[in-house]
Amino acid sequence: MDIFLHNFFNLAVFREALPHLLSGFWTTLWLSALVIPLGAAAGLLLALGQTQSSSRWVRGAIIVYIDFFRAFPPLVLLIFLYFGLPFVIGDLPKLLAVALAFVLNNASYFAEVFRAGIKTIPVGQMEAARSTGLTQLQALRDVILPQATRNVLPDLLGNCIEIIKLTAIASVVGMPELLRAARDVQSLVYNPSPIVLAALLYLALLWPLTRLLARLEHRKAQRMGTA
Incomplete structure (x- = not known):
């Protein structure tokens, strides 16, 4: 037990690593x-294009985009953007590469969520909103999207929680986020305790969000059960 505590819950290492990990x-x-x-x-723009556009080509292009980036591993995408694109357009700043990879990937997931939400709203609500004199954009903004x-x-x-966890892959391009900070300290102290501390910080951040998610899902299930 003492060996286990020394290797994974070393309080002295925790105190030494904490300032560095808080920066990450x-x-x-x-x-x-x-x-x-x-x-x-x-994602919202993609969902609106997919559900509101009258062009079959626009809808088809959006579907291809969503399917492609949902299937393409975000880690591979980040490595391609940061290490591959410089051969074509020059070096990308770390932040730009990370942000671009995350947005391209997660827009596809947000698009599917928003599309599903828009589809839950009866078509008659749009027609009723338009009959009061609202434009299509106003009806979407004031009637459809709030409900969706x-x-x-x-x-x-749930998507937001996954994105927060996904930020750990930014360490592969040297972005000084939490996991990168923990690995840097671990390489100095030759002890895995900084990784454990990073996991505890992730848990402190994500646990309240997962509890909130559970409550929202419970309320949604109750609302659907009484509908």
Whole structure:
């Protein structure tokens, strides 16, 4: 037991590593705060294009995009953008490569969630909104999208949680997020305790969100059961 505690829960290493890991933790937070809104906005545009466009070609192109990036591993995408594109267009800043990879990947997931939410709204609501004099854009903004977003709120939150966890792959291009900070400290102290501490910080961040997700899913199930 003493060997286990020394290797994985070494309090002295925890104290030494904590300042470095908190710096990486902050990077994880602001990186998530950057890519989640961008991915959600891009996904919403894709969902609107898929559900509202009258062009078969536009809808088909969006479906191809969504299917491709949902199937393409985000780690491979990040490596391609950061290490592959420089041969064509020159070096990409780390932040730009990471943000672009995350947005391209997660927009496809957000698009499917928003599309499912829009599909839950009866067609008659759009027609009723248009009959009051609202334009299609106004009806979408004021009538359809608020209801659609509420219907898929658990799925949107679930996507956000996955994105926060996904930020760990930014370490492969040297982005100083939480996992990268833990690995750097581990290489100095020759002890895996910094990785354990990083896991505890991830848990402290994500546990409240997962509990909120469970409550939202429970409320959604109750609402559907009483509908």
